[in-house]
Amino acid sequence: MPILNKDMTLCISLSARPSNNGTRFHNHLYGQLDLNWIYKAFAPTNLEQAIAGVRGLGIRGCAISMPYKEDVIALVDEMDPSAKAIDSVNTIVNTDGHLKAYNTDYTAIEQLLASNEVPTSYSVVVQGSGGMAKATVAALRDAGFANVTVVSRNEASGRALADQYGFQWRAALDGRTADLIINVTPIGMAGSMAGGPDAETVSFPAEAIEAASLVFDVVALPAETPLIRAARAAGKPVITGAEVATIQALEQFVLYTGVRPTAEQVRAAEEFMRAQ
Numbered sequence: 001m002p003i004l005n006k007d008m009t010l011c012i013s014l015s016a017r018p019s020n021n022g023t024r025f026h027n028h029l030y031g032q033l034d035l036n037w038i039y040k041a042f043a044p045t046n047l048e049q050a051i052a053g054v055r056g057l058g059i060r061g062c063a064i065s066m067p068y069k070e071d072v073i074a075l076v077d078e079m080d081p082s083a084k085a086i087d088s089v090n091t092i093v094n095t096d097g098h099l100k101a102y103n104t105d106y107t108a109i110e111q112l113l114a115s116n117e118v119p120t121s122y123s124v125v126v127q128g129s130g131g132m133a134k135a136t137v138a139a140l141r142d143a144g145f146a147n148v149t150v151v152s153r154n155e156a157s158g159r160a161l162a163d164q165y166g167f168q169w170r171a172a173l174d175g176r177t178a179d180l181i182i183n184v185t186p187i188g189m190a191g192s193m194a195g196g197p198d199a200e201t202v203s204f205p206a207e208a209i210e211a212a213s214l215v216f217d218v219v220a221l222p223a224e225t226p227l228i229r230a231a232r233a234a235g236k237p238v239i240t241g242a243e244v245a246t247i248q249a250l251e252q253f254v255l256y257t258g259v260r261p262t263a264e265q266v267r268a269a270e271e272f273m274r275a276q
Helices: 021-032 047-057 071-075 105-115 131-143 155-164 206-211 226-233 241-257 263-274
Strands: 009-014 037-042 061-064 091-095 098-102 124-127 148-151 168-170 180-183 214-217
Touching: 009 021, 009 047, 021 037, 021 241, 021 263, 047 071, 047 091, 047 098, 061 241, 071 098, 091 241, 105 131, 105 241, 124 131, 131 148, 131 155, 148 155, 155 168, 206 226, 214 226, 241 263
Parallel strands: 009 037, 009 061, 124 148, 124 180, 148 168, 180 214
Antiparallel strands: 061 091, 091 098
């Protein structure tokens, strides 16, 4: 990493519970590509002031994580179709004070469903109804999945999300199982609820894991969440949040810098990110 200097380009992330994933991934790529850039994670105390800082300080890129993916919409100047279609933002690019919002979460989910050759005939349960759930449900619909149930205790957001894509909503699992189960809640996230019990909670019951043909946890930290560990123990194939994090971060990197790293450079950055 170059020594801090006045010409350095800054990119940041905003999250209620920031991790080092993006910081390590982006900074490693800057080093490999000899870019005079630096990336720093923040936990804002005021989102509106933070976005004003992005604009006023000329911060080039800003990654947006839970719980700000919808709240930030009112604070940007332009919505790319990738974000507008699902009313959820995970990336902001600042061009001379003009803030344009994107969503690379959708791209990550779309690519992982395709690369894992997940049959569209699978029944699916998606647990969650926030910004990441919107990207996930949209990707499922666009990939051709028809039998999808959104499970969310928040009826307003859960029902709205399900209705938008022609799927079902349920307030709770109530014994429901599916071929593909996807956790898009913070359950199992390291440090979840300030280190509370949710960090060690398996987001789906044992019977749902046992009935599933594929288990997908969008939570990226830790790479082996309680759900992923339980699924591996049950002999189930998995898709991890760490995989999601790599793809969405790569697409953010390209949007910020205009440079697409080689596959080898991405693998090196991914290994560095996961070695923390």
